[in-house]
Amino acid sequence: MKKILLILSVICASAVAAQAKLNVVATLADFGSIAKEIGGDKVDVTVMAKPTEDPHFVDARPSFVVQLRTADVLIDGGAELEIGWLPPLLQNARNPKIEVGKPGRVQASQGIRLMNVPANVTRAAGDVHALGNPHFMVDPIIAKTVAQHIAQSYSAIDAANAASYDANYKKFEATINAKLQEWGAALLPFKGQNVVAYHDSWPYFAHRFGVNIDIFLEPKPGIPPSPSHLVEVIAQMKAKNVKVIIVEPYHDRKIAEKAASATGAKVIDFSQFPGGIPGTESYVKLIDALVSRLTAAMK
Numbered sequence: 413m414k415k416i417l418l419i420l421s422v423i424c425a426s427a428v429a430a431q432a433k434l435n436v437v438a439t440l441a442d443f444g445s446i447a448k449e450i451g452g453d454k455v456d457v458t459v460m461a462k463p464t465e466d467p468h469f470v471d472a473r474p475s476f477v478v479q480l481r482t483a484d485v486l487i488d489g490g491a492e493l494e495i496g497w498l499p500p501l502l503q504n505a506r507n508p509k510i511e512v513g514k515p516g517r518v519q520a521s522q523g524i525r526l527m528n529v530p531a532n533v534t535r536a537a538g539d540v541h542a543l544g545n546p547h548f549m550v551d552p553i554i555a556k557t558v559a560q561h562i563a564q565s566y567s568a569i570d571a572a573n574a575a576s577y578d579a580n581y582k583k584f585e586a587t588i589n590a591k592l593q594e595w596g597a598a599l600l601p602f603k604g605q606n607v608v609a610y611h612d613s614w615p616y617f618a619h620r621f622g623v624n625i626d627i628f629l630e631p632k633p634g635i636p637p638s639p640s641h642l643v644e645v646i647a648q649m650k651a652k653n654v655k656v657i658i659v660e661p662y663h664d665r666k667i668a669e670k671a672a673s674a675t676g677a678k679v680i681d682f683s684q685f686p687g688g689i690p691g692t693e694s695y696v697k698l699i700d701a702l703v704s705r706l707t708a709a710m711k
């Protein structure tokens with residue numbers, strides 16, 4: 413028996429040594445993109461949702477539970493972003509390493525000041541932003557904070573590679589800082605312009621770059637547009653001379669086109685997630701694409 417235990421412990425020890433890479437799971441592609449940038453070749457990153465899926469309503473696949481069960485690190489949005497699909501999967505996975513409060517759990521919303529926090533929390537009407545707006549990653553300054561949390565989590569679990577994670581974070585930070593100048597300059601001529609969005613996914617982006625994105629085709633986040641609401645939106649669009657309507661891959665583009673044809677506005681495809689629209693495989697490329705699509709449409 414002792415011999416068997418000894419052999420087992422040798423096998424276990426070598427398994428730990430061979431498993432050099434951290435097994436990282438990200439709920440969504442924006443967290444996944446940054447998780448890869450910070451981890452480099454020291455991590456394997458799995459993203460659960462497709463970049464073209466609605467982050468509030470992701471189809472849970474059986475493979476998700478297996479991914480969560482074997483994760484060293486889980487990165488999710490928090491602020492109830494994934495409340496409709498993640499909690500039961502976590503319950504089934506039973507992985508203590510990724511419980512809230514453990515170094516293996518990065519809830520991106522930790523330490524982020526959420527916008528549009530309602531005075532009274534109510535989900536009764538089906539509002540999916542009951543704790544405040546959870547779509548903060550499209551603000552590049554917030555993305556830097558989340559990247560730093562990810563680097564801290566990796567370093568806590570894998571101290572041997574802490575210097576590498578820190579260096580990758582500093583590189584990401586420097587890239588964002590340089591890009592912010594460029595993005596800000598491109599959008600400056602459109603300061604104060606009004607843009608309509610299908611869903612309230614863009615308050616942080618709008619706030620960062622000085623445009624107004626506070627008219628929505630959805631009457632409430634997560635509630636499909638109704639004909640009476642559309643009449644109201646079209647009237648507001650005419651009054652505010654709105655030229656652009658933003659839709660995401662999982663929205664009903666035809667409804668946006670109806671409002672566009674009634675007002676002479678253009679519909680443009682946007683995504684919160686790297687890979688959700690063509691040519692956006694990294695976080696920085698995504699923001700590049702959003703800025704160039706928006707400026708082209710507002711001209």
Ligand SMILES: [Zn+2]
Pocket residue numbers: 468540541546547611612613633
């Ligand atoms: Zn939302």
